[in-house]
Amino acid sequence: xxxxxxxxxxxxxxxxxxxxxxxxxxxxxxxxxxxxxxxxxxxxxxxxxxxxxxxxxxxxxxxxxxxxxxxxxxxxxxxxxxxxxxxxxxxxxxxxxxxxxxxxxxxxxxxxxxxxxxxxxxxxxxxxxxxxxxxxxxxxxxxxxxxxxxxxxxxxxxxxxxxxxxxxxxxxxxxxxxxxxxxxxxxxxxxxxxxxxxxxxxxxxxxxxxxxxxxxxxxxxxxxxxxxxxxxxxxxxxxxxxxxxxxxxxxxxxxxxxxxxxxxxxxxxxxxxxxxxxxxxxxxxxxxxxxxxxxxxxxxxxxxxxxxxxxxxxxxxxxxxxxxxxxxxxxxxxxxxxxxxxxxxxxxxxxxxxxxxxxxxxxxxxxxxxxxxxxxxxxxxxxxxxxxxxxxxxxxxxxxxxxxxxxxxxxxxxx
Numbered sequence: 001x002x003x004x005x006x007x008x009x010x011x012x013x014x015x016x017x018x019x020x021x022x023x024x025x026x027x028x029x030x031x032x033x034x035x036x037x038x039x040x041x042x043x044x045x046x047x048x049x050x051x052x053x054x055x056x057x058x059x060x061x062x063x064x065x066x067x068x069x070x071x072x073x074x075x076x077x078x079x080x081x082x083x084x085x086x087x088x089x090x091x092x093x094x095x096x097x098x099x100x101x102x103x104x105x106x107x108x109x110x111x112x113x114x115x116x117x118x119x120x121x122x123x124x125x126x127x128x129x130x131x132x133x134x135x136x137x138x139x140x141x142x143x144x145x146x147x148x149x150x151x152x153x154x155x156x157x158x159x160x161x162x163x164x165x166x167x168x169x170x171x172x173x174x175x176x177x178x179x180x181x182x183x184x185x186x187x188x189x190x191x192x193x194x195x196x197x198x199x200x201x202x203x204x205x206x207x208x209x210x211x212x213x214x215x216x217x218x219x220x221x222x223x224x225x226x227x228x229x230x231x232x233x234x235x236x237x238x239x240x241x242x243x244x245x246x247x248x249x250x251x252x253x254x255x256x257x258x259x260x261x262x263x264x265x266x267x268x269x270x271x272x273x274x275x276x277x278x279x280x281x282x283x284x285x286x287x288x289x290x291x292x293x294x295x296x297x298x299x300x301x302x303x304x305x306x307x308x309x310x311x312x313x314x315x316x317x318x319x320x321x322x323x324x325x326x327x328x329x330x331x332x333x334x335x336x337x338x339x340x341x342x343x344x345x346x347x348x349x350x351x352x353x354x355x356x357x358x359x360x361x362x363x364x365x366x367x368x369x370x371x372x373x374x375x376x377x378x379x380x381x382x383x384x385x386x387x388x389x390x391x392x393x394x395x396x397x398x399x400x401x402x403x404x405x406x407x408x409x410x411x412x413x414x415x
Contacts, residue, residue: 024068024099027120027137028056032103038143040115046145051106053139055120057099066099070122073133074106078116079147080173086123087130094120111168113151114175116142148180149187149201152249153217153256153325158318159311164396165254174258177244180218184208187242188295190327191391191408194370196221196257197228197236198325198391199245202297208241214297219326221393222247223257230265232279232287238408239293240265254396256324265289299327299389304352308362320394320403328405329389335380336363347404348377355384365404366390373410380415387414 031037033052038044057068073090076083084090094104106118117140121133152174155163179185181203191198200219202212222228222245228236247261267276268286277286300323309316336349336359347365351357366388368377389412390405407413 022060024057024065024135025060026058027072027096027135028058029118029120029137029139030054030056031139031142037140040143043143043145046110048144049108049110049112051108051118051139051142053094053104053106053118055094055096055101055104055137057096057135064099068099068135069097070095070135072096072101072120073123075119076108076112076116077119077138078112078144078172079114079169081171082119083112086121086132087125087127089126109168111151111156113144113147113169116144118142146178147174147176148178149176149199149220150180150215150217152176152220152258153321155321158321159314161311163311163318164321164394164401165251167249167251167256169249170251170256172249173246174249175244175246179203186212186295187245188212189236189238189240189242190219190296191406192228192236192238193406194227195225196223197263198222199242200297200326202295204295208295210292210294212295212297214326216322218297219324221255221257221325222261222263223252223259224261224263228263230263230287230289231267232282232284234265234287234289236263236265237289237291239291239295241290241292241295254394254401297327299329302328302330302352302364304354304357304362307352317401320392320401323392324394326392327389328392329387330364330385330405331387332384333357333364333388334359335377335383335385337381338378341365342377348380350385350388350405365402367404367406368413371407371409373407373413375413375415383415385413385415388412 031053034048057065059065072094074092075090092106094101117138119138121136123133124131152169156168179201184204186202186204186208188200188202189197190200198221200214202214204212243264245261245263247258250257250259266288268288270277279286306315307319330352332354333350333352334354334357336351341347346369347367349363349365351359351363390407393404395402
C-alpha cells in the first residue's frame with residue numbers, strides 16, 4: 001500500500017512545463033464605416049460598398065503587439081464560401097505597422113450579398129506558391145440584401161470571354177425569396193421538365209396582378225434531379241407562385257443551375273396563430289398554391305440579324321445569355337435537314353433567317369422529345385414554321401456554342 005502511494009506521489013510530480021504563448025495571436029477588427037452594419041431585418045443599401053476598418057494585433061495577453069508589422073490580405077465570406085479563394089489575389093491588402101492599421105478602406109464588389117464577414121490574414125504567395133497566414137481576424141457581420149435571380153445570372157462583364165460561362169455567384173449557396181421589382185414583383189414557374197423547372201422574376205401590376213413582364217437575366221434553371229416538387233411533395237405546375245427557393249449555384253457547360261434545391265410555395269395559415277397548418281398524416285405544411293399562367297412573361301423574339309454576332313458588339317450572342325432559362329420565340333424559321341444530332345440527341349434545327357437561311361452555323365436546336373408535340377420532325381425539313389416558342393438553354397464549352405430551345409408542348413409550335 002505504501003509503495004502504491006509512493007508511486008502516485010512520484011507520478012504526480014512528473015509534470016512537463018512548456019513556455020507560454022508569445023507573439024501575435026490574432027487581429028482585432030473594428031468597423032469604422034458604415035456606422036451601422038445592418039441586421040437580418042435591416043439590410044445595407046446596394047450603394048454601401050466601401051467598408052473602413054481599424055486593425056489591431058493582439059498578443060497572448062490581449063494587449064497590442066507593437067512588434068507586429070505585416071501586409072494583411074482581405075477576403076469576403078458570404079453565401080457559404082470565401083471570395084476570392086485564399087490562393088488568389090485578395091480584395092485588398094492593408095499594411096499593418098507596429099501592430100496597427102487605422103482607417104483602411106476596402107471596396108467590396110457588387111456580387112457580395114447576404115450576411116458577410118470580412119476575413120484578414122498575413123498569407124503570402126499565390127497559386128501553388130501560396131502559404132497560409134498564421135495570424136488572422138474577422139470582422140463583425142455586414143448585412144447586405146439577399147440575391148435576386150438577376151444576381152445569379154448576370155456576368156461580371158457582358159463582353160468578357162467568360163460572359164457565357166461564368167457568373168459572380170458560381171459555387172455559392174444561394175437563397176432567393178424576393179423579387180427585384182418590389183411589392184408588385186413575383187417569382188413564377190415558367191416551365192416544368194422531368195428533372196427540373198425554370199423560374200422567372202416578373203414585374204406585374206398592383207398586388208402582382210397580370211399581365212407581367214421580365215427583363216434580361218430574370219430567369220434561372222432549377223435542377224431537381226427528379227420531378228420538381230414543392231415542400232409538401234406536390235408536383236410543381238407552370239404558373240405556380242414561388243415564395244422562395246435555395247440551393248447550390250453551378251455552371252454546367254454554360255448553363256447556370258441551382259442544384260440540390262428546395263422550393264417553397266404559399267402555405268395555408270392557421271387564422272388564430274398565423275403559423276403554417278401541418279398535415280396530420282405527413283407532418284408537412286399544407287400548401288395553398290397560387291397558380292396563374294397569366295403571370296408568365298411574353299417570350300423574347302430572336303433577331304437573327306444581331307443575336308449571332310460576337311460578344312464584342314455588346315448586342316450579339318450575349319442576347320442568348322440574357323435570356324437563358326427564359327422563353328424565346330422564333331418567327332418564320334426554316335426547319336433544317338435532319339442530321340445526326342437528331343439521331344443522337346433528339347435535336348432538330350431551325351434557321352431563324354427563314355426561307356433564305358443556309359442552315360449553317362447560325363441555327364437554334366429544338367428538343368420536343370417528351371412533350372405532347374406528336375409531329376415527326378423529319379417530316380418538317382424545309383418547311384418555314386410561323387412561330388416556335390421554347391425555354392432557352394445553352395451548351396457553351398470554350399468557343400463551342402449551341403443554343404437549344406425546349407418547347408413546353410404542342411401549343412408552343414405553330415405549323
